[in-house]
Amino acid sequence: MGKTTSAVKIASCFAETGKEDLTVDLHLQGSASLHFGVHDSGEAFLHAIEKAVGLPVVRTPVGRVDLVPSEPALADAVQRFSGTLGMELLGRCLARTFGDWKIAVIEWESSPISPDTWTKLGQL
Known part of the structure; x- marks a missing residue:
C-alpha cells in the first residue's frame, strides 16, 4: 500500500468513526483528489498559497x-513553494482555513521535512 492509499484510508477510517476530517492533497499528481473523485484546476489553491x-x-x-484538492498543473507551484518557506506558508494557510475538522491528513510527494520545520508549523 502506498502513501496516497494510506492517507485516503486513514481519512476514510476517521470519517467512519464519526470524526470530520480534512485531507490536504499536495501530491504532484493530485492522487488523493483522484481517489476521492474530485477534479479541480488548482487555481484556488495556488491563489491561497x-x-x-x-x-x-x-x-x-x-x-x-473534506479535501483541499490538487492536480498535476500545480507541479510548478509545489516546486516553487517547497522547503521551509513553503511549509511556513502552508502552515499559515491551514491556520486560516476554517472548518469543524478533528484531524487533518496531509498527503504529499516524498520530501524530507526536518523536525525543526514541524515545530515551527505547530507554532503558527
Missing part, C-alpha cells in the same frame, strides 16, 4: 471528509 489566505476546501463523496 500566493496570498497566504485560507485553502480552498471541497466536500468529497465520502461523508465527513
Whole structure:
C-alpha cells in the first residue's frame, strides 16, 4: 500500500468513526483528489498559497471528509513553494482555513521535512 492509499484510508477510517476530517492533497499528481473523485484546476489553491489566505476546501463523496484538492498543473507551484518557506506558508494557510475538522491528513510527494520545520508549523 502506498502513501496516497494510506492517507485516503486513514481519512476514510476517521470519517467512519464519526470524526470530520480534512485531507490536504499536495501530491504532484493530485492522487488523493483522484481517489476521492474530485477534479479541480488548482487555481484556488495556488491563489491561497500566493496570498497566504485560507485553502480552498471541497466536500468529497465520502461523508465527513473534506479535501483541499490538487492536480498535476500545480507541479510548478509545489516546486516553487517547497522547503521551509513553503511549509511556513502552508502552515499559515491551514491556520486560516476554517472548518469543524478533528484531524487533518496531509498527503504529499516524498520530501524530507526536518523536525525543526514541524515545530515551527505547530507554532503558527
